[in-house]
Amino acid sequence: MSDRDAAFAAYFAARSDAMRGTAYLLCGDWHRAEDLVQSTFTKLYLAWNRASRHEVLDAYVRQILLRTFLDERRRGWWRRERVDGEATEQAMTADSPEERLVLLRALTDVPPRQRAVLVLRYWEDLSVEETASLLQCSPGTVKSQAARGLETLRRLLAPTLAATGRQFDE
Secondary structure, eight states: OOHHHHHHHHHHHHHHHHHHHHHHHHHSOHHHHHHHHHHHHHHHHHTHHHHTTOTTHHHHHHHHHHHHHHHHHHSOGGGOOOOOSOOSSOOSOOSSHHHHHHHHHHHHTSOHHHHHHHIIIIISOOOHHHHHHHHTSOHHHHHHHHHHHHHHHHHHHHHHHHHHTOOOOO
16 A cells, blocks of 8 residues: 555544534435545545645545535436435434434525535534635625524424424524
């Protein structure tokens, strides 16, 4: 195994699970998340000689993941499959497994660009500026997409929250 391949394999082993969690939050399906991560790391491998010298490799890989996800979402509906089965793993924390499932299902109904902003800002805990850089947009766009995404989540979760007497917290 060459040094290049060994370095890539070590990076993949160290970061693929974290990227898989992020991919799941973006697409809402573990199988699609695996496909996104596989596509992301394939693209990274092809650019490894340039990328491995990159000081912020995680941000670069996250950007590849986001672009891969958004590109996939731009394809026609006939090219995508949506699996609505039960999630077999949990990727977020909430008060109960049922609340996690409700939140994750609602997140899959948020438009892709807004979902990407929500995942980066509130799951990956990136700043507005870091999120804007990854999405190649202005900080104002990140703020407006986050506000719209949170409003969409509130609307989607309203029936469930009303039934339980809880409120949506940012």
